[in-house]
Amino acid sequence: MTTISIIGTGNMATAIGARAVAHGHTVEIMGRNSVKAQAAAAEIGAGATVGEYGAKPAGDIVFLAALYASAVDIVKHYGDALAGKILIETTNPFNEDASGVVTTPGNSVTDQIAAVAPEGTQVLKAFNTVFRDVLAADQPLDVFFAGGDEVARAQVAKFLESLGMRPLDAGGLETTHALEWAAILLMGLARNGGGFGVALGAK
Numbered sequence: 001m002t003t004i005s006i007i008g009t010g011n012m013a014t015a016i017g018a019r020a021v022a023h024g025h026t027v028e029i030m031g032r033n034s035v036k037a038q039a040a041a042a043e044i045g046a047g048a049t050v051g052e053y054g055a056k057p058a059g060d061i062v063f064l065a066a067l068y069a070s071a072v073d074i075v076k077h078y079g080d081a082l083a084g085k086i087l088i089e090t091t092n093p094f095n096e097d098a099s100g101v102v103t104t105p106g107n108s109v110t111d112q113i114a115a116v117a118p119e120g121t122q123v124l125k126a127f128n129t130v131f132r133d134v135l136a137a138d139q140p141l142d143v144f145f146a147g148g149d150e151v152a153r154a155q156v157a158k159f160l161e162s163l164g165m166r167p168l169d170a171g172g173l174e175t176t177h178a179l180e181w182a183a184i185l186l187m188g189l190a191r192n193g194g195g196f197g198v199a200l201g202a203k
Helices: 011-022 034-044 068-082 109-116 132-136 150-162 173-194
Strands: 003-007 026-030 061-064 086-089 122-126 141-147 165-169
Touching (some): 003 011, 011 132, 026 034, 061 068, 061 150, 068 109, 109 122, 109 173
Parallel strands (some): 003 026, 003 061, 141 165
């Protein structure tokens, strides 16, 4: 059993939390709005707790499930409270019509977060290529992830396996911008006949 913390109170936060508790893990929710945080914890159930926003997360693995525009500022706000943690960000920096991304190679949202995260924090990207409802269905699923060092990626892979997923390690930070574009591919498939229950995978 692992304790994870989730910064965020929206649909992705609750989907990650619900899948985690369904597989025996402990979840802490942290959000700026305490009422929304309490509601998210109640939706997740299974004893999910609410942590103080900006305080040191209880989990060694911390998910940042927020909009990309606020992601860097959130990490700056937490500062040294994230030191030594594995921080998994789930953002997609889409442009207005989700036909492209607003980031560039070497400057993904993950890169930007890693640049402001405290020393010793391993920053990765995951779940940005998974629709919320697909994640919440709790079915076997391929999950691409990238960032951090090899040790952190191995820990994340083990955690993803515990959720009934097949982890697909795409490499270090240099691959995170490609994952942002992979989400554009997913959106294209969904809009052009695949529907929003479609998922990316590999053989």
